[in-house]
Amino acid sequence: DFNLRGVFRTGADGRYWFRAVKPKYYPIPDDGPVGKLLGVLGRHPYRPAHLHYIIKAHGFETLTTHIFDPDDPYIQSDAVFGVKESLLAQFQHVEDSVRSNELGFSGKFWQIEHDFVLARPEE
Ligand SMILES: [Fe+2]
Known part of the structure; x- marks a missing residue:
């Protein structure tokens, strides 16, 4: 049902923003x-909090990736080994009632700023 999913288009400058639920x-x-297999290896089945992205732009390779919450309790032990340093995002806790009202939140919220870099296809 596209629950917790969305399709977004950036501005001409490539900037984007959206509201979402903080992942867990x-x-x-x-x-x-x-x-x-996990049981035999003595591993848990948890993935740390993350947001998935598929990013497409004309003239660039499609990027399929995700970004992670570095403060997640499972950040050091992702069940599928998907975490790497460059995929850690900074979740900032914001307590700004003016900004909260502008964005339609009822109080404090979390904010992430993350830049994605797309590669040009090899010629
Ligand atoms: Fe996921």
Whole structure:
């Protein structure tokens, strides 16, 4: 149902913004062979909080990636080993009632600023 998903278009300058729900860690399905493997390895099934992106622009390679909350309790032990330094975003806690009203929040909120860099296709 496209729940917690969206399609957005940047401005001509490539800038973007959107409101969302702050992500939280979640477990990958562990009721099958993957769960058995994790159990044998003594690993938990959790992925740290993250936001997925698929970014497309004419003249550039499509980028499929995600960014992570560096303060997540599972940031050092992602069940699928997807975390790397360049994918850590900074979640800033904002207490600004004017800005909160402008964005339609009822109080404090979290803000992320993250730049994505797209590669040109190899010729
Ligand atoms: Fe995910």
